Amino acid sequence: MLDTMETLCCLGGVTGGEDEVRDYILERAMPHADEIRTDPMGDLMIFKKGAKAPARRVMLCAHMDEVGLIVTNITDGGYLRFDQAGGIDRRVLLGKQVFIGPERVPGVIGAKAFHLTTPEQRKRVPAMGEMYIDIGADSKEEAQRQVHIGDLAAFSDTVVRFGDGFIKAKAIDDRAGCAAMLELIESDLPCDCWFAFTVQEEVGSRGATVAARSIEPEVALILETTTAADIPAAEGDKQVCRLGHGVVIPFMDRGTIYDRELYALLGRLADENDIPWQTKTMIAGGTDGSVVQRTGGGVRVAAVSVPVRNIHSPASLAKVSECEDQLRLARLFLQEMAK
Amino acid sequence: MDLTELTRTLSNLSGPSGFESAVYAWIAEYLRPVADEVRTDALGNMIAVKRCGKPGAKMILLDAHMDEIGFIVTGAKDGFLRFGMLGGVDQRMLPAREVKVLTDPPMFGVIDTMPPHVLTDEEKEKAFPPDKLCIDVGLTQEEAERLVPPGTPVVYGNTFEELGEKYLCGKALDDRACAAIIIKAFERLCGEELNADVCCLVSTQEEVGHRGATVAAWSVQPDAALVVDVTHGRMPDAPEVPCECGKGAAIGIGPNMNPALSRELIALARTRGIAYRPEAVPGGNSGTNAHAVQMAREGVVTGLISLPLKYMHTPVEVVCREDMDAIVELLAAYVESLEV
Numbered sequence: 167m168l169d170t171m172e173t174l175c176c177l178g179g180v181t182g183g184e185d186e187v188r189d190y191i192l193e194r195a196m197p198h199a200d201e202i203r204t205d206p207m208g209d210l211m212i213f214k215k216g217a218k219a220p221a222r223r224v225m226l227c228a229h230m231d232e233v234g235l236i237v238t239n240i241t242d243g244g245y246l247r248f249d250q251a252g253g254i255d256r257r258v259l260l261g262k263q264v265f266i267g268p269e270r271v272p273g274v275i276g277a278k279a280f281h282l283t284t285p286e287q288r289k290r291v292p293a294m295g296e297m298y299i300d301i302g303a304d305s306k307e308e309a310q311r312q313v314h315i316g317d318l319a320a321f322s323d324t325v326v327r328f329g330d331g332f333i334k335a336k337a338i339d340d341r342a343g344c345a346a347m348l349e350l351i352e353s354d355l356p357c358d359c360w361f362a363f364t365v366q367e368e369v370g371s372r373g374a375t376v377a378a379r380s381i382e383p384e385v386a387l388i389l390e391t392t393t394a395a396d397i398p399a400a401e402g403d404k405q406v407c408r409l410g411h412g413v414v415i416p417f418m419d420r421g422t423i424y425d426r427e428l429y430a431l432l433g434r435l436a437d438e439n440d441i442p443w444q445t446k447t448m449i450a451g452g453t454d455g456s457v458v459q460r461t462g463g464g465v466r467v468a469a470v471s472v473p474v475r476n477i478h479s480p481a482s483l484a485k486v487s488e489c490e491d492q493l494r495l496a497r498l499f500l501q502e503m504a505k
Numbered sequence: 506m507d508l509t510e511l512t513r514t515l516s517n518l519s520g521p522s523g524f525e526s527a528v529y530a531w532i533a534e535y536l537r538p539v540a541d542e543v544r545t546d547a548l549g550n551m552i553a554v555k556r557c558g559k560p561g562a563k564m565i566l567l568d569a570h571m572d573e574i575g576f577i578v579t580g581a582k583d584g585f586l587r588f589g590m591l592g593g594v595d596q597r598m599l600p601a602r603e604v605k606v607l608t609d610p611p612m613f614g615v616i617d618t619m620p621p622h623v624l625t626d627e628e629k630e631k632a633f634p635p636d637k638l639c640i641d642v643g644l645t646q647e648e649a650e651r652l653v654p655p656g657t658p659v660v661y662g663n664t665f666e667e668l669g670e671k672y673l674c675g676k677a678l679d680d681r682a683c684a685a686i687i688i689k690a691f692e693r694l695c696g697e698e699l700n701a702d703v704c705c706l707v708s709t710q711e712e713v714g715h716r717g718a719t720v721a722a723w724s725v726q727p728d729a730a731l732v733v734d735v736t737h738g739r740m741p742d743a744p745e746v747p748c749e750c751g752k753g754a755a756i757g758i759g760p761n762m763n764p765a766l767s768r769e770l771i772a773l774a775r776t777r778g779i780a781y782r783p784e785a786v787p788g789g790n791s792g793t794n795a796h797a798v799q800m801a802r803e804g805v806v807t808g809l810i811s812l813p814l815k816y817m818h819t820p821v822e823v824v825c826r827e828d829m830d831a832i833v834e835l836l837a838a839y840v841e842s843l844e845v
Contacts, residue, residue, distance in 0.1 A: 261598040261819040274821035280595040302669025328613035329643015399637040400623040479601035
């Protein structure tokens with residue numbers, strides 16, 4: 167499970183360009199799938215039969231895309247201007263390493279040396295439009311030989327395991343969920359299940375919107391990650407959730423009021439199986455659940471999320487045990503659906 | 506070792522100001538086979554000497570500094586490390602930043618960000634105040650207190666990579682790229698018949714006030730010194746910066762340099778076809794070790810050769826390999842041109 171997640175985190179899949187991730191998942195899922203669908207947006211839908219047919223059609227859902235950058239222009243000097251692809255706090259960008267386009271051209275996000283800034287500028291983070299990527303090209307022509315306007319740039323892809331069972335990587339949001347679903351596909355299932363690997367969650371759950379219409383689930387479980395702000399600078403409720411305190415079962419976020427029965431079911435399953443869990447102390451964030459819930463005549467939706475520090479940054483952090491518990495809880499959920 | 510590989514190795518070593526021993530040890534080991542003498546001193550400088558064996562030979566000092574900017578742990582709260590700065594850190598670079606905590610063995614850490622929801626609208630426009638940031642090492646308070654005592658130094662994580670065909674990027678290229686340059690020039694000179702003795706000084710604690718070079722220049726007693734450090738390279742948001750990466754060595758002219766030596770270096774670069782550009786350096790203190798070296802003992806004939814570098818004091822400093830080659834050539838050419 168962890169190896170799968172590490173491999174998935176290293177792939178480039180900035181929102182709108184999820185091909186690498188989809189190809190990898192498809193290759194691994196193919197021998198285990200009973201039906202495979204894709205759609206014009208790029209979603210990957212896998213159906214796998216289990217021990218029995220559930221009373222209601224079940225779908226698990228995780229998104230393949232990650233936040234990143236998109237090249238908007240190339241300057242005469244050979245530097246790349248960019249905008250965000252998905253929501254990024256621009257303060258995490260300065261001085262970071264990225265790789266651009268399918269050829270993985272390395273670049274760094276530069277900024278005028280602070281010695282040359284005024285005291286005011288020193289406290290201010292440049293606007294996204296003022297930043298640039300340096301790929302070591304001396305001219306526009308030289309840069310254009312390697313990158314193009316519209317190319318996507320992803321954060322540096324080294325994975326590190328450290329501390330007391332922690333993992334650092336880019337794109338843990340939501341390769342953690344993708345890894346859990348891939349593990350399920352490669353194992354025996356208690357009941358038939360659809361797995362939706364969606365695109366473009368980070369720009370408005372656009373892939374899930376159409377994937378859910380194709381699958382037409384009656385019950386859906388979203389496997390996601392969620393913001394943890396459990397750092398000394400944030401106190402009390404503002405921490406939202408905390409690493410090491412279990413997977414997050416949300417009752418509500420900014421997009422969805424989750425199905426109350428399923429919320430209670432997940433909490434009970436976790437309790438009965440000694441899986442630590444918590445819920446969020448702030449109504450924040452959102453998942454593909456929002457669009458899945460409002461598909462067709464309506465879908466019962468729940469979510470299980472892994473708490474992630476520095477989410478949407480090159481150095482997002484998660485607790486390995488909580489990634490594994492997300493998978494365990496999803497499996498228990500399917501066992502329950504089989505009853 | 507080729508200049509790019511040497512720079513990669515040096516960039517990835519950990520040695521913030523005052524804690525340079527790992528850098529010292531590596532360079533000393535590397536130069537011992539070629540130098541006549543490799544020694545250190547109370548401040549941890551790396552001093553390698555090659556003697557030409559001729560009576561009355563002059564001593565030429567080549568200097569670059571080995572220390573890098575970094576951080577120092579001041580305490581722990583909830584398992585997160587509090588830290589102060591070692592040298593001039595660009596604080597805009599810190600959020601979501603990977604670091605090496607220099608325990609034995611070193612520990613991976615990340616400087617955490619504050620998610621937008623915990624900030625006011627006004628705070629959202631500003632860089633994170635560094636006193637609110639902390640290093641996440643994934644430990645409990647008890648473990649953090651036990652394993653990472655106050656006073657533990659921290660540096661940026663390794664970032665070295667080649668950008669395009671000509672550029673090198675990494676942490677601590679200020680001034681390890683120049684350390685690589687003087688080591689390379691020294692290696693070359695060690696294999697030649699010379700008319701002067703040469704000292705390769707890779708000095709400590711430059712970032713906190715040229716402290717290593719102050720004492721090393723005293724003990725080495727050079728007749729002339731060439732200090733090699735970085736200067737700002739032109740950046741898209743700093744078009745006014747005079748030196749451009751890729752245009753060769755920047756030869757300093759100003760009160761901190763001996764005018765005759767500056768002229769000599771320029772003449773040498775011109776006749777040998779070495780890419781260069783004069784760099785006017787106003788003021789008595791160039792902000793480099795040249796300041797300390799020039800005023801060592803009763804004064805030293807000092808020159809300053811600078812390597813243009815973009816994004817100084819960030820973890821992704823960028824230099825041009827061609828500029829580095831030019832400076833190696835210029836340093837070697839200078840020593841080779843000396844007569845008895």
